[in-house]
Amino acid sequence: AADKPLLRFITCGSVDDGKSTLIGRLLYDANLAPDDLIAALETDSKKHGTQGDDLDFALLVDGLAAEREQGITIDVAYRYFATDKRKFIVADTPGHEQYTRNMAVGSSTADLAILLVDARKGILPQTRRHSVINSMFGVRHVVVAVNKMDLVGYSEDVFRKIVADFHEFAKNLHFASIYVVPLVAKDGDNLVHASQHMPWHDGPSLLAYLEGVAVEDVMRIAPFRMPVQWVNRPNLDFRGFSGFISGGNIRPGDIVRILPSGRDTRVSRVVTYDGDLESGVSGQSVTITLAEEIDCSRGDLLSSPVSPAQVGDRLEAKLLWLVREPLTTGKSYLLKIGTKTTPAVVNLVQSRIEIETGLATPLGAEETLAFNEIGEAQLSLETVVACDPYVENRETGGFILIDRITNETVAVGMVKEVSASSRRVA
Numbered sequence: 001a002a003d004k005p006l007l008r009f010i011t012c013g014s015v016d017d018g019k020s021t022l023i024g025r026l027l028y029d030a031n032l033a034p035d036d037l038i039a040a041l042e043t044d045s046k047k048h049g050t051q052g053d054d055l056d057f058a059l060l061v062d063g064l065a066a067e068r069e070q071g072i073t074i075d076v077a078y079r080y081f082a083t084d085k086r087k088f089i090v091a092d093t094p095g096h097e098q099y100t101r102n103m104a105v106g107s108s109t110a111d112l113a114i115l116l117v118d119a120r121k122g123i124l125p126q127t128r129r130h131s132v133i134n135s136m137f138g139v140r141h142v143v144v145a146v147n148k149m150d151l152v153g154y155s156e157d158v159f160r161k162i163v164a165d166f167h168e169f170a171k172n173l174h175f176a177s178i179y180v181v182p183l184v185a186k187d188g189d190n191l192v193h194a195s196q197h198m199p200w201h202d203g204p205s206l207l208a209y210l211e212g213v214a215v216e217d218v219m220r221i222a223p224f225r226m227p228v229q230w231v232n233r234p235n236l237d238f239r240g241f242s243g244f245i246s247g248g249n250i251r252p253g254d255i256v257r258i259l260p261s262g263r264d265t266r267v268s269r270v271v272t273y274d275g276d277l278e279s280g281v282s283g284q285s286v287t288i289t290l291a292e293e294i295d296c297s298r299g300d301l302l303s304s305p306v307s308p309a310q311v312g313d314r315l316e317a318k319l320l321w322l323v324r325e326p327l328t329t330g331k332s333y334l335l336k337i338g339t340k341t342t343p344a345v346v347n348l349v350q351s352r353i354e355i356e357t358g359l360a361t362p363l364g365a366e367e368t369l370a371f372n373e374i375g376e377a378q379l380s381l382e383t384v385v386a387c388d389p390y391v392e393n394r395e396t397g398g399f400i401l402i403d404r405i406t407n408e409t410v411a412v413g414m415v416k417e418v419s420a421s422s423r424r425v426a
């Protein structure tokens with residue numbers, strides 16, 4: 001059972017679209033064994049790197065590591081269930097005005113998003129916003145769950161119109177797959193069993209689709225990455241580097257590059273609380289010992305030497321602004337990426353991304369980002385950092401900005417490009 005594939009998904013909808021009914025009825029109809037029944041998981045109390053017990057839990061809490069440390073995940077409820085084909089982790093994000101913040105957290109770890117649509121209302125601005133945010137945070141697969149079909153007389157025409165509208169809108173968002181399914185969550189139609197009322201629908205039920213949908217395990221095939229969370233030195237004979245593997249895998253004997261310094265060295269051991277591993281894989285918290293006494297500390301990134309992360313102090317990035325006080329260019333914020341923290345300044349916001357279309361609009365020099373707005377910006381960092389473009393690795397390419405006075409998380413960021421300023425920092 002442990003090697004059943006995992007699907008992480010997020011449910012998005014407006015209040016009353018039927019999110020709770022959908023999940024509740026799905027589990028009920030799927031007749032899950034008691035062990036596999038939904039379990040709410042504690043998300044706030046633990047930090048990865050300090051627990052070695054539960055792999056599902058570790059998988060659950062990855063993504064935007066820095067953000068978790070900052071403690072902004074409060075409003076996202078994660079639930080776990082399993083069928084005989086697959087394990088599932090659902091992130092349920094409330095629909096109130098802080099939804100972008102919650103969705104950012106939920107989406108950044110999700111493989112797939114279920115977008116709930118009320119059949120009577122069709123594709124709403126809210127549906128478009130949810131789609132854009134999911135696309136931006138790297139969710140590649142979408143299910144449009146057209147709910148409350150009973151209230152439109154199970155009409156195929158109504159359904160077809162919604163399918164067409166969504167495809168037309170989503171053209172720019174480049175999802176890898178889109179599946180639209182007509183539902184009556186309340187009665188269970190097309191959740192687990194095919195609907196008697198909608199014989200015209202020839203696709204799988206929602207659960208059958210979720211069990212079968214192929215999502216690429218990007219983390220696992222990514223080049224090796226491990227942000228060093230702490231130096232583990234229980235006694236003089238042992239010096240290990242602990243952290244969460246954020247891409248690829250690592251074995252004793254492998255060469256790793258320590259970034260940003262760029263020194264290469266060999267891995268001696270890969271250790272967990274249960275002993276030595278033959279191989280550590282993405283999603284695991286491990287401690288790595290190195291063959292040489294070499295300079296390496298919290299905030300460094302252990303990286304594959306063949307496909308190393310990039311190092312620089314200039315970032316081109318997308319920013320999602322999370323607070324009422326608008327972004328101030330030229331002001332010093334703290335940037336946290338992986339386990340590294342450095343002062344940073346936003347030099348310029350070049351464009352704002354219109355959240356209902358996903359398209360960028362250029363901004364004038366004095367313009368900036370307001371609450372819940374997304375833009376493309378240039379940042380200068382006080383020290384160099386090692387990171388990846390977000391599209392290549394959501395862990396090592398995602399960051400947050402923190403207000404240095406209030407200590408509040410003011411933005412979530414996604415690295416697009418990394419470069420080094422001419423003032424070289426060693």
Ligand code: GDP
Pocket residue numbers: 013014015016017018019020021022147148149150151183184185186187
């Ligand atoms: P949430 O706010 O998105 O979690 O929505 P709920 O699951 O609480 O559902 C909101 C209301 O819609 C409740 O009164 C449900 O009984 C009702 N509802 C949910 N699904 C359906 C459906 O398929 N058909 C009809 N007619 N009502 C539904």
